[in-house]
Amino acid sequence: xxxxxxxxxxxxxxxxxxxxxxxxxxxxxxxxxxxxxxxxxxxxxxxxxxxxxxxxxxxxxxxxxxxxxxxxxxxxxxxxxxxxxxxxxxxxxxxxxxxxxxxxxxxxxxxxxxxxxxxxxxxxxxxxxxxxxxxxxxxxxxxxxxxxxxxxxxxxxxxxxxxxxxxxxxxxxxxxxxxxxxxxxxxxxxxxxxxxxxxxxxxxxxxxxxxxxxxxxxxxxxxxxxxxxxxxxxxxxxxxxxxxxxxxxxxxxxxxxxxxxxxxxxxxxxxxxxxxxxxxxxxxxxxxxxxxxxxxxxxxxxxxxxxxxxxxxxxxxxxxxxxxxxxxxxxxxxxxxxxxxxxxxxxxxxxxxxxxxxxxxxxxxxxxxxxxxxxxxxxxxxxxxxxxxxxxxxxxxxxxxxxxxxxxxxxxxxxxxxxxxxxxxxxxxxxxxxxxxxxxxxxxxxxxxxxxxxxxxxxxxxxxxxxxxxxxxxxxxxxxxxxxxxx
Amino acid sequence: xxxxxxxxxxxxxxxxxxxxxxxxxxxxxxxxxxxxxxxxxxxxxxxxxxxxxxxxxxxxxxxxxxxxxxxxxxxxxxxxxxxxxxxxxxxxxxxxxxxxxxxxxxxxxxxxxxxxxxxxxxxxxxxxxxxxxxxxxxxxxxxxxxxxxxxxxxxxxxxxxxxxxxxxxxxxxxxxxxxxxxxxxxxxxxxxxxxxxxxxxxxxxxxxxxxxxxxxxxxxxxxxxxxxxxxxxxxxxxxxxxxxxxxxxxxxxxxxxxxxxxxxxxxxxxxxxxxxxxxxxxxxxxxxxxxxxxxxxxxxxxxxxxxxxxxxxxxxxxxxxxxxxxxxxxxxxxxxxxxxxxxxxxxxxxxxxxxxxxxxxxxxxxxxxxxxxxxxxxxxxxxxxxxxxxxxxxxxxxxxxxxxxxxxxxxxxxxxxxxxxxxxxxxxxxxxxxxxxxxxxxxxxxxxxxxxxxxxxxxxxxxxxxxxxxxxxxxxxxxxxxxxxxx
Numbered sequence: 001x002x003x004x005x006x007x008x009x010x011x012x013x014x015x016x017x018x019x020x021x022x023x024x025x026x027x028x029x030x031x032x033x034x035x036x037x038x039x040x041x042x043x044x045x046x047x048x049x050x051x052x053x054x055x056x057x058x059x060x061x062x063x064x065x066x067x068x069x070x071x072x073x074x075x076x077x078x079x080x081x082x083x084x085x086x087x088x089x090x091x092x093x094x095x096x097x098x099x100x101x102x103x104x105x106x107x108x109x110x111x112x113x114x115x116x117x118x119x120x121x122x123x124x125x126x127x128x129x130x131x132x133x134x135x136x137x138x139x140x141x142x143x144x145x146x147x148x149x150x151x152x153x154x155x156x157x158x159x160x161x162x163x164x165x166x167x168x169x170x171x172x173x174x175x176x177x178x179x180x181x182x183x184x185x186x187x188x189x190x191x192x193x194x195x196x197x198x199x200x201x202x203x204x205x206x207x208x209x210x211x212x213x214x215x216x217x218x219x220x221x222x223x224x225x226x227x228x229x230x231x232x233x234x235x236x237x238x239x240x241x242x243x244x245x246x247x248x249x250x251x252x253x254x255x256x257x258x259x260x261x262x263x264x265x266x267x268x269x270x271x272x273x274x275x276x277x278x279x280x281x282x283x284x285x286x287x288x289x290x291x292x293x294x295x296x297x298x299x300x301x302x303x304x305x306x307x308x309x310x311x312x313x314x315x316x317x318x319x320x321x322x323x324x325x326x327x328x329x330x331x332x333x334x335x336x337x338x339x340x341x342x343x344x345x346x347x348x349x350x351x352x353x354x355x356x357x358x359x360x361x362x363x364x365x366x367x368x369x370x371x372x373x374x375x376x377x378x379x380x381x382x383x384x385x386x387x388x389x390x391x392x393x394x395x396x397x398x399x400x401x402x403x404x405x406x407x408x409x410x411x412x413x414x415x416x417x418x419x420x421x422x423x424x425x426x427x428x429x430x431x432x433x434x435x436x437x438x439x440x441x442x443x444x445x446x447x448x449x450x451x452x453x454x455x456x457x458x459x460x461x462x463x464x465x466x467x468x469x470x471x472x473x474x475x476x477x478x479x480x481x482x483x484x485x486x487x
Numbered sequence: 488x489x490x491x492x493x494x495x496x497x498x499x500x501x502x503x504x505x506x507x508x509x510x511x512x513x514x515x516x517x518x519x520x521x522x523x524x525x526x527x528x529x530x531x532x533x534x535x536x537x538x539x540x541x542x543x544x545x546x547x548x549x550x551x552x553x554x555x556x557x558x559x560x561x562x563x564x565x566x567x568x569x570x571x572x573x574x575x576x577x578x579x580x581x582x583x584x585x586x587x588x589x590x591x592x593x594x595x596x597x598x599x600x601x602x603x604x605x606x607x608x609x610x611x612x613x614x615x616x617x618x619x620x621x622x623x624x625x626x627x628x629x630x631x632x633x634x635x636x637x638x639x640x641x642x643x644x645x646x647x648x649x650x651x652x653x654x655x656x657x658x659x660x661x662x663x664x665x666x667x668x669x670x671x672x673x674x675x676x677x678x679x680x681x682x683x684x685x686x687x688x689x690x691x692x693x694x695x696x697x698x699x700x701x702x703x704x705x706x707x708x709x710x711x712x713x714x715x716x717x718x719x720x721x722x723x724x725x726x727x728x729x730x731x732x733x734x735x736x737x738x739x740x741x742x743x744x745x746x747x748x749x750x751x752x753x754x755x756x757x758x759x760x761x762x763x764x765x766x767x768x769x770x771x772x773x774x775x776x777x778x779x780x781x782x783x784x785x786x787x788x789x790x791x792x793x794x795x796x797x798x799x800x801x802x803x804x805x806x807x808x809x810x811x812x813x814x815x816x817x818x819x820x821x822x823x824x825x826x827x828x829x830x831x832x833x834x835x836x837x838x839x840x841x842x843x844x845x846x847x848x849x850x851x852x853x854x855x856x857x858x859x860x861x862x863x864x865x866x867x868x869x870x871x872x873x874x875x876x877x878x879x880x881x882x883x884x885x886x887x888x889x890x891x892x893x894x895x896x897x898x899x900x901x902x903x904x905x906x907x908x909x910x911x912x913x914x915x916x917x918x919x920x921x922x923x924x925x926x927x928x929x930x931x932x933x934x935x936x937x938x939x940x941x942x943x944x945x946x947x948x949x950x951x952x953x954x955x956x957x958x959x960x961x962x963x964x965x966x967x968x969x970x971x972x973x974x
Contacts, residue, residue: 341895357934408826447844448952449936465935
């Protein structure tokens with residue numbers, strides 16, 4: 001396959017050790033999937049293998065402007081982790097990049113080349129209420145397992161009365177499971193992180209995560225079956241006085257390989273039973289009417305409505321009902337929100353809050369920052385507004401003067417309401433003068449929550465969740481009639 | 488009946504017309520209840536009666552400091568509405584006041600004498616996680632119907648397959664309905680309205696609603712039965728292609744009489760079916776283990792979890808399943824949230840948003856505003872934090888300098904988490920100097936929503952929902968050692 005953009009951090013430069021291990025693929029028809037969670041000894045061997053190498057120090061950018069290149073970051077370290085795992089995973093970076101070329105728009109902004117993180121061009125994202133699959137942001141945590149649909153099985157175990165394996169044919173059998181189709185926005189908690197990075201670059205030795213802009217959000221009509229009905233099919237929850245329903249979680253296993261501090265594992269997260277019960281956890285096999293793209297989790301992924309994207313596990317191959325939240329590192333040691341008093345000197349996994357429901361947020365997508373505009377007394381702004389947890393954005397306001405005077409987006413310039421979907425909006429803001437304008441936006445959701453005003457109000461050590469109202473577009477504007485008088 | 492505090496706006500001064508009507512009580516054992524909703528001709532007659540009188544102009548305070556008296560406001564106009572309705576309702580103000588004396592603490596702040604609106608003393612409210620029934624705030628909209636439990640029937644009709652009447656014995660029959668007991672905070676959307684009034688007194692001719700402080704919130708363990716199971720008992724919803732489940736609401740009827748712009752009606756509101764389905768609408772007959780006090784809705788009230796208090800209909804005697812939200816005035820013309828661009832010149836019922844889910848909010852309860860404190864290097868603050876819609880407050884921060892430096896309330900100084908309940912908290916804030924301190928607090932809920940910073944960010948025409956972080960306690964503090972050196 002011809003890729004026009006070369007993959008940097010190539011395998012050719014990687015100093016393979018003689019002892020490169022061989023980790024067999026677990027199942028026929030499942031390429032790039034190694035089962036780690038069931039084999040502690042295999043995990044141990046993988047960790048020992050990693051320990052033999054010296055990988056580049058994270059992160060790859062610090063205290064200097066983010067390079068104006070695409071990809072922004074290469075992920076050399078993560079590529080090398082996969083190279084080191086031997087023949088089964090060494091091609092993961094190459095395969096991932098192949099699917100970026102094939103399944104995503106050419107002009108994506110590649111925030112991180114591998115694991116692939118990408119967001120679409122700002123202006124196009126809000127042209128449609130449902131995001132084109134090719135433009136939907138991607139935040140992968142490893143490679144892309146290539147699983148044949150016919151070979152696929154979903155394993156359901158843990159605290160269910162009748163553990164079962166289900167094929168895709170079972171899941172698509174409408175006699176077994178009613179089809180559910182729901183419009184859901186998925187948002188990475190890193191959305192707009194770049195604004196936190198700009199204001200708080202840190203001391204230069206923290207781990208700064210991927211520098212997302214406003215495009216780490218997308219909306220699709222996801223089709224599949226409710227996990228609630230699948231668990232019912234498995235005889236329901238195995239509850240007891242010691243295991244009440246209210247404390248149960250569903251642990252979701254992804255077939256990709258994940259690395260954390262020298263350890264090797266599958267991607268594992270969880271969501272509370274409460275979400276499942278309310279039909280808010282979908283096992284999705286279609287995205288906007290098309291089969292799920294491989295880069296988005298083919299053949300099956302979870303979509304956990306209103307939650308941080310990280311819970312919507314891709315290449316979902318196992319669901320285990322457990323007591324309490326998952327103890328897996330992605331759940332317990334990643335995607336933590338620290339209160340503003342906590343920084344690198346006192347941050348501990350245990351004093352971070354595991355992000356689940358997403359707060360109200362919004363963003364201006366056009367005009368772009370520092371875009372020069374010649375106007376006739378008004379400037380059109382476009383953007384999105386979103387809130388998690390089943391709360392729709394009720395209205396949006398914009399300001400052209402940094403937040404003194406706010407205009408409300410007209411009702412008919414906002415897209416339809418959904419419980420779990422964003423709304424895209426546009427407004428023509430009156431502008432009487434020329435000069436620098438500071439555009440900003442804020443939204444209220446149906447619970448009347450609104451966004452805090454300043455980055456300062458929401459800054460947090462891991463730079464998650466950036467829902468502030470102010471901090472947006474500086475636009476040099478020129479009134480057309482003034483321009484003509486000058487000519 | 489001995490009441491120590493006299494009831495002002497007495498019936499003795501009311502110029503009864505000869506034509507004072509007689510509206511019969513509907514049912515034996517139901518005192519002070521007139522059924523309006525089933526009898527349009529009776530409503531018409533009542534409206535004609537009201538039209539004969541000239542009532543005092545609302546509101547009763549404007550553009551001047553709220554009087555330092557208790558009750559703050561008398562509600563003379565509302566008393567007179569009831570007097571005008573003739574023998575059946577004329578004693579409603581007197582009866583209401585009787586129950587205030589009997590069922591509420593002596594030192595309640597009576598925000599409005601009739602319909603009774605009252606909040607407890609600030610410091611006591613946060614001494615306990617569950618509010619004592621005598622201290623729980625009250626926001627009534629009319630009189631207090633005196634209904635004998637044995638004579639009570641709840642009517643279930645509308646879009647259910649088997650409309651039924653249920654007695655209290657039916658509802659308490661655990662063979663018919665499993666008992667549900669849930670800790671729920673109920674909050675009036677007027678909480679902290681006084682802060683909006685202070686900053687935006689208006690032009691002097693708007694209707695300014697009751698000037699609530701921080702005490703229009705209370706928490707109880709409510710016991711009763713889930714409305715979901717009651718509707719199941721009535722054969723479930725009568726759905727059809729034209730009436731999908733997703734669009735249904737439950738309309739809740741209160742036996743109190745409500746007045747709106749010269750019209751007379753019962754208190755009627757609604758909540759979406761979605762809330763019922765998730766077991767978030769309770770028909771409650773116990774409050775903290777005691778029978779519901781009359782002032783809180785005896786023998787039966789709704790408790791709609793996480794919503795504005797106005798939906799938790801008291802003296803609930805009828806539930807009608809309908810398509811879409813209730814068209815009744817309390818639902819459509821009251822408790823509207825207007826965006827900040829809307830004021831008295833452009834406010835219309837149709838451009839307000841009907842408040843349901845409550846946003847994240849918090850308040851400092853002690854020290855009191857302008858309370859002088861002699862400290863030894865720290866000052867203890869106490870308060871509450873709450874968020875609606877099933878979201879618990881995750882943490883609270885306080886500042887002693889108007890929001891520059893924030894301290895996080897220690898984990899062990901916050902009360903237990905509940906999906907639908909507040910958390911009370913306390914913290915010892917380090918204070919090194921003497922002089923005026925500006926204390927403020929803010930909270931994050933589990934969806935990481937936080938409060939907007941300034942009153943200006945949340946001001947709205949009807950002065951509902953005041954969730955701002957800054958705007959709290961100015962406290963003159965004196966360091967003890969400085970004081971000693973002066974002596």
